[in-house]
Amino acid sequence: MTFKMNSLQWFIRRMLLFFLVAGWTSCQDEQTTPTFSVPFGGDVNLTCNVQENEGHWVRWDREDNGYIIAIEAHVIVEDPRISVDLVDNTTWVLRIRGVQAGDQGPYRCTVNTTPIATQRIFLEVLEVPEAPNIVVSPGNVTVRERSTITLTCYADGHPKPTVTWTREGDQPIHQWINHTLPFSIGKQSKYDGELENIDSRWESHSLTSYEGETLRLTRISRRDAGSYTCTANNSVEPVDRETIVVEVVYPPSLISVSGPKKARVGEDVTFLCKAKDSNPAAEISWMIEGKPRHAVIATVRKSSTTGYNTLSKLSFTVPTVTSGVMMLTCVAVNREIGTKEVDTYILHIMEADKTIIKDTDVRHPNDVSRGRQMVPAMIGADINPKRGRENSVYPPRRKDPPQARGAYYNMLAFLRFFGLLMHFH
Template identity: 30%
Template sequence: MVQLPRRQRKIQYSEGQLPPEEPEPEFLAPLENMTVTQGRHVSFTCVVNHLGSYKVAWIKSDSKAILAIHDHMVTHNPRLAVTHNGHNTWKLHVSNVQKNDSGTYMCQINTDPMRSQMGTLGVLIPPDILDDEASDTDNAAPEGGSVFLRCQATGVPEPAVLWRREDSRNIVFRHDGGREKLSAKTFDGETLLLSSIQRADMGAYLCIASNGVPPSVSKRFIVQVHFHPLIKVSNQLVAAPVTSDVLLECYVEASPKAMNSWYRDTDSLLTAGAALVAGEKLMEGSKYEMEETPLSDYALLMKLTIRSLEKRDFGRYMCASVNALGKVEGDVRLQELHLAPKTTAPAPARHDKARKKPSAHDKPRKKKKKKGERGREEEGDGSSAEEDGDEGDSSAAAGGGGGANGNGGAGGGGGAAWFAPHTTIMPASGSARPPWVTMLDGAASSTGGGGGGAGSGGGGGAGGVAAGSSLPWRVAAAALGAWALARQRRRL
C-alpha cells in the first residue's frame, strides 16, 4: 500500500483543557467494479465524509502508480482525469479504455493508518484474427494432396474459432487415402486439415472468430487444387442447314486456369500418346462468336457460334484447353442438314351458295319457228326436238336431249359426269339438272338415257341408269323434256 505523508498538525492547549477529538474520515459507499468494452468511457466514484484536512488520492494497485492527489493529476496520461464536486465526492475518469487500463484501482485517504477501498476495471476486447502470411499464400495442392489452414484469434474473453465454406457446401474430411470420408457444415478449431483433396474441395473457406463482444470477425482462405485439363463434348455431331447459325459447345475443367481455343478442319497428330492440334485457329469476328461461361471455380462452358453457314463451313472443329499440367482436345463434327422442299397443302373446297331458280325474265327466249319448219323438224329421223345441252365445266358433261317424231321415235344418247364435293355445277340445256339443284358431299358418275318420242296426244317414256350415287334429277330432266315436246305439239 502506498503511504501518503501524514499531515503535520500544531495544536496549542490552554492550561487545564483537553484537546477536542476530530471525527475520522469514512467512506460512504464502496468502490464499484466496472466492466466496459474497449474504446468506451468509465468513471470510479469515491465518497468520503469528515475528510477535514486529509487528502484523497487515486492509485493503480497492480502498478503502484499514483494517478492523482485530491484534484491534482500526477500521471501524464491524457486519457485520465479527476474531478471533485466541492463536498465529499471524488471521481476518476478513464476515456477510450484500452486493454492496459484493466486492473485494480484504489481510492486512498492519508490517515494513520491509511484508509482505502478498491474496485476492478475489466476491459472487453472484440476478437481479432492475426495475420499469417504462410496461411495466406500456401493454400494450393495437387489433386490428392493436403492443405493445412491456420486461423489464430485474440480477444477478451478468448474467442472461439469456427470454419465453414463460403458457398455453404459441406467441408469434406478424408482419411486412409480417401477411402473414408466425413462431411460437416462447420468445424471448430484454429486449424483445418484437408487431406486427399479433390477438385470439388476448391473454393473459399471462412474462419470466423467470436467471443460475445461485437463485432465478430472473419478471414477468407482460397483453396486451390491443381489438375490436368478435362474436356467433355455432349454433342459430337451437329447438323444445320445452309445460311443458318449454329452453336458448338465444349465443357472444360482445369486448374490452374487454362488457355482455351477453337480450331477448324483439324487433324490429330499423335505424338507420344498425346494429340496435337493442327489446323486453322479461329478468331473472334463477324463469322465466329466465342464465349466462355463459368460454372464453378474450375469448370466452364466453351461456346462457338458460326454465323450464316456456307458449304465450306461444314467439317471438323476442335476445342482445346492448355494449362501448366497438360493439354486436352475435344472434337465436334458439323454436317449439312438437308431440308425437304416446302409444299403448299390444297385449300379445302368451299360450299357455293345454291343458285336461285331463274325467273321468267331470266329464261332465254327462243325464236319462234314457222309451221313448215316445225313440221320438217318433227319428221326428221330421231333429230333432237331441242338443242343438245351445252357442256358444263371441265369436270362435267351432260347427256343429250331425246328426239321426237310422229311415230314416237327413240330418244337421244345419254352423257357421263364427275363432280367435286360441295360444288355447284351449271347444268347444260336439255337433260342437265336444273340450276337450283346443288350437289352435296361425294363425287358421282352417272349415265342417263334420253327421253323417248311420243305420238300425237301420247306421252313419251324416260329411263336412266346411275353409277356411283343415284341421280334422280336426270330421270326428271328426261321426263320434263318429253312433256315439253308433247305440249308443243298440242299447240300445233
C-alpha cells in the first residue's frame, strides 16, 4: 500500500510540476549561447549546471518550437535516443545518441529559481546526409556525325555523390584517345569518307560504364546514337538518375541506280534508285539529261541497326536521241545536314525494230500460180519483182532437180483429178 501511495504521490508531483513549469516565462541571459557541433550519426551530451539544485526543478526544451524534452530525469518526448542524467548533484546532462539532421537547433535548460535561470545551447549537426539531386546539360540533343559533344550531369548531395554513365541495353560507351605524334608526316586519311590529318593517332576504347560528371564523346558515329543515363549515388536514398537521348544525323552511306543497260526507242523502261543508311531519311529526285523528271513517290524503310533506306522508282518511254545514249541522274538529299549524294547511270539506246505486217499477205504473181508459200513483206521494203531480187524481200527461187519437180507436178495432177471426181459424185 505504501508503494502504491508513493507512486501516486510521485505521479501527482510530476504532473503539478509539469503544469507549473509549462507556464514559466524564461529570462533572456546576456551570456553568449554556446554551440555544440557533432557529426551526423554521432552522440552528444548537452550540460546544464545548477548551483542551487536542492528544492529546484530543471526543465529541458527546444527554444525554437517550445517542445518540452524532459523534466529533471523524466523524458517527456517519445524518443529512445534521448535520456537525462544528474551528475555530481550540480550538472544535468541531456544525452542524444545517433544525432539526426532534425536534432539541430537551439536547446534551453530552465531552473525555477527566483528569478528563473535559463541556459541556452545551440546544437549544430555536421555533415548532414542529403539525397542526390541531378541536373543534366544539355537535354536531348541532335548532333552531326564526326562532331564532338559533352554531356554533363551535375549532382548535389551529402556526402558528394558518385556519378556513373551507362547506355541503354548495356551498349558500350566509345571513347577516343588522341595521341599526338612527335613529328608531322603531312599526310591525310579518310574517316567515314572525310579527309583528316594523321599527324595524330586515335585509339578507340569501349567501356561498359564511365564514372564522372562530364562525359565527352568525340568523333561521334551512328553507332553512338541512343540513350545515355547518369546515376548519382551517395548511399542516401533515393538514388537519382537522368537520361539524355543523343541522335546522330548522317548522309546516305551508299546511293545506287539499277535498271536495264540497253533499250530500244519506244520501249518502256523502269529504273530504281536506292539511298542506304541515312538519318533522317534521304529525299530522292531524278534528272534525265540534266532536266528534272517526276518519279513515283519513294518508299522509306527503317533499319533495325542503321538509318533509313529510301527507294525511288522512275518509269518512262525511251525517246529518240541523236547521241545514242541517255544519262540518268539520281540525287539523294539529307536536308537535316544539307548534304547530298549523286549517282549517274548511262542507258544505251538502239533503233526500233521493224514492225511486221501480220494481217496482209503479199505474194509474187509467179509464186501464187506455182503454189509457193506466202512471204510476208516488211514496211519500206521493195516488193516490185521487176526490180530484181537484190532489193526484194522474196528469197531467190530454188532450182529443184528434175525428179523433185516431176513428183511435185504428179501430186498436183492427182489432187486436181480427185477434186473432179468429188465434183461429179
